[in-house]
Amino acid sequence: MSAKRTAAIVLRQLYLFRGSPARIFPLFAWVAIDIVLWGFITRYLNSFTSSRYNFVPALLGAVLLWDFFTRVMQGVTMAFFEDVWSRNFLNVFATPLLISEYLTGLILSSIWTSTIGLIVMLVLAQGFFGLSFLGYGLFLLPFLFLLFLCGIALGIFASASVLRMGPAAEWLVWPIPAMLSPFAGVFYPLSILPPWMQWIGRVLPPSYVFEGIRTIIAGRPVPRFDLLMGTSLALLYLALSCWFFSRVYHHVVRTGLIARYSAETLS
């Protein structure tokens, strides 16, 4: 692996962001809107429910974590889409760049874009609605890491899908987090779902994060088994998504699709 080639992918993203308010604005705008909206909803719910239950950590915290997961995924896909939009595959993949270097570059790009979103969300949630993640203790970090791994895995899977199906498949990628959220138990425990949905939820790493966070909020011990299960699944999906991307890449090189990418198919 060459650090210089990986850095080139990250530098490309930095250059693009440096000169483009249209790219910078979405890094924090949508997550800020989500936090403000859900902040007021939780405040409203708190105003007429039992004083023993605080919706702020349960709902607003869940929104914040889910938005972080979504931003991580989009950090990867957005960096990938830059090559789609600028029809740059031929230039990039005719260089000595390895797939592992390309994917690492996408992941590093996602780290800083998603971190900006996370910081904005934490500042707003703490400053305006009193949500303190410090209250969760150090166990918040492994949960965030788990969501990060899962977002990266989903981002790579989504990028591979677009590489395989062509530029129009970009529109299939955006709704993926929304499609997963009912199964991941972001706002409710998995136990209220019908059994078939629970089964799907149990194979989604984020569901272990949200179950775990609710357990901590309820004052029970940190669910180490959930954390272990979720992390194991996330690592498995990350490995599978990298394998899938590599397979798709070799397919598009074998068929010639990468050189005629805008055609979407060779038929």
Next chain:
Amino acid sequence: MHDVLTVTNLRKLYGDTIAVDAISFSVQLGEIVGLVGPNGAGKTTTINTILGVLQPTSGTILIDGVDLSKHRSRALQCTNFEAVYAPLPGNLTVVQNLRIFAMLYNVKNISTRIEELLQQFELDRFRNTKCGVLSSGEQTRVSLAKAMLNSPKLLLLDEPTASLDPAIAQEIRAKLRDFSSAGSGGVLWTSHNMHEVAEVCDRVLFLSHGKILLEGNPKRLPREHGKNSLEELFLTVAREPLTLEGH
């Protein structure tokens, strides 16, 4: 002189369609080889397989002695290309594009190399201009500068002067001629401009229906086949390839 490119029995099938049919050729250090033929003859397919963005059905490609299928990254390290259908990202400036591709090709002393190329291709005044707003001729010069970043052993050019005015095209041909005569690299050049091929290339390969029909010196080849010019020979290849098969 050693071969910087050795292609042996290269074959590419798309389903039942034969795009490239067991062709073999080589490019030596310091040599410019023209790859010419009518549209659909298999020129771009051949270039794409050498660039590693299209997997051949069979055959081997050695770049500076390195097997592309086994050591892709190492083989592509000493290759670069310019193609009219692969412009650099228009949303980055000239210098930004050159810096990123210099990093991708592991170029040393990147800033110095970029400055040299900006001067060489008269791009200095466009250094901070986004590539998307340059004229097609200027974009071609940026792509050629990109193609020279790593001082490639093998330079692949797919119609490099197609969008240039005659004066700039002449300068570019001279620069590429200088590059090859310096003996640091070989060039595989596709073009539909037969005058250009005759002027620049040391050797020419005529490709038709995926096969190499003719090979030789572009100045002598027409007479050897009873034609007055390379253009006339090209028209024969394009219209009546069967009359030349077996030569």
